[in-house]
Amino acid sequence: MRVETREFSLQLESPLDTAHGSIEHRKGILVRVEDGDEVGIGEATPLPGWTESLPACRAALADIEAPGDELSNLEERLTTLESTPAARHGLSLALADIRAKRDGVPLYRHLGGPEQVEVIPANATVGDCSPAETVDAVVDAVSAGFECVKVKVGVRSVTDDVARLRTIRDAVGSDIELRVDVNGGWSRAQAREAFHKLDPLRIAYVEQPVSGDDLDGLADLRGRSVRVAADESIAETSVDAVLDADAADVLICKPMVLGGPDKVVEVADRARDIGVTPVVTTTIDGVVARTAAIHAAAASPDRPASGLATGAMLARDLGPDRTRLVDGSVSVPQDAGNGVADTWGRR
Ligand SMILES: O=C(O)CCC(=O)c1ccccc1C(=O)O
Ligand SMILES: [Mg+2]
Missing domain, CATH: 3.30.390.10 (Enolase-like, N-terminal domain)
Structure with missing residues (x-):
């Protein structure tokens, strides 16, 4: 060996x-x-x-x-x-x-997943940028078939971000699921203000509204129309701490953060058992880890839109990507193993 x-x-x-x-x-x-x-x-x-x-x-x-x-x-x-x-x-x-x-068997079956999973719905990911650029990017994503878009906020003021999101909602209509990722950028007071102002915009959830170590702050934001997702909190505290503190409606499961696709399955099962929704996303990884994240998501019994459409963010990759992004869904490789073409002989 x-x-x-x-x-x-x-x-x-x-x-x-x-x-x-x-x-x-x-x-x-x-x-x-x-x-x-x-x-x-x-x-x-x-x-x-x-x-x-x-x-x-x-x-x-x-x-x-x-x-x-x-x-x-x-x-x-x-x-x-x-x-x-x-x-x-x-x-x-x-x-x-x-x-x-x-x-x-394909990796998702090895991980305990169901018989045949062909595709996983994905969310588009839009970084912080000007309101006009954001709307362009979201409209492009919706034209490409995405039914769920995640927008990064928290770099601008709450007022500016709320205006930015209102413009997006007006542009895409009510059927598109919008998520927001603050990456810990708000204080508790800003978060409360923002949740109140986001109420009419039908935001599905806000990811990491307050800093990762503020589990009480997250817990306090729950119970409104906008759900709360924990991301950085998992790395900065632990899955146990987040779940024990009732700090999240949604648990962001990044395979690279949890320690592997096997861990994602374990953590997602635990979350689901207590009514917390697991959502698999990447950390913008190369094709090997990205494909494995698709398998980890495919191993779940329920598959909400997942943060798996990050391949196009890379200028160069480790090797060819055998997965396809069609109408906002990623295809799940059906070959035995992870199903990635040779990446070792490349640089
Ligand atoms: O979840 C997604 O849509 C894509 C992944 C993503 O946003 C991300 C990528 C790298 C590092 C952190 C994050 C994040 O979720 O905050
Ligand atoms: Mg996040």
């Missing part, structure tokens, strides 16, 4: 501006596990603020490069990667890819 890693850097087509800062590139580590005649590929793409740093991820993966003879030896190492979720994601995905290939 062999474990190898390879670093990569992917530039975004244009920066994604959020209240948490701007994302310009994604650097990470591909993980290749060869066991007998089977090869599994995983991707660890850390994002500071959500996961460990790249150096911490690199160090964690360097530690696992001398496994024993059995695949199960490597699977046992996963428990040592709990505090470095991106590293865990990379290894866990490579291992799951091998297991699923051996069993001759």
Whole structure:
């Protein structure tokens, strides 16, 4: 058995501006596990603020490069990667890819998903930009078939963002689901004001209205017409803390943050059990992790629009993307394993 890693850097087509800062590139580590005649590929793409740093991820993966003879030896190492979720994601995905290939099933079936899932509805993601640019981007997304759009807010004043969202609602009509992501940019007072003003705009939910560590602040915002979603809070506290504090109606499940597609399934099940809606999204990953996120979403019994349409944000990718985005839905690969074309021979 062999474990190898390879670093990569992917530039975004244009920066994604959020209240948490701007994302310009994604650097990470591909993980290749060869066991007998089977090869599994995983991707660890850390994002500071959500996961460990790249150096911490690199160090964690360097530690696992001398496994024993059995695949199960490597699977046992996963428990040592709990505090470095991106590293865990990379290894866990490579291992799951091998297991699923051996069993001759697509990854979502290996993860316990239903018999046949062809497509997952996706949301379009629109970063902070001027009102005119935002409306153009949202209208383009709706023309392309998206029925759900997530808009980044919190960089501008509440008044300006509410006006921006009102213009969007007027432009797309009432049938399009609108979500808002504040990336922790509001104070409690701003959040209360914003929730009140958003009431007539039928916003489905607001993601991370207040800072990640403010679980009481999140909990206080619940029970209005606009639902509350926790994202950064999961990384800054924990899934347990968020659920125990009754801090969210919606739990944003990012495989890279939770530590792998297997973890997404586990966390999504727990959330659903207590009436919290899990929504799978990426951290703007390369094609390997992005495809795995599609499988993680496909493994769920219910599939709300998911943040999986992030591939076009990258100027260059790790390899070809076999998934298709048609009418606002992403296709789920049906080949055995993750179903990603060769990414190892590329840079
Ligand atoms: O959820 C989506 O629509 C796309 C993913 C996304 O917004 C995102 C991407 C990278 C880092 C953070 C976030 C976020 O949800 O805040
Ligand atoms: Mg978010």
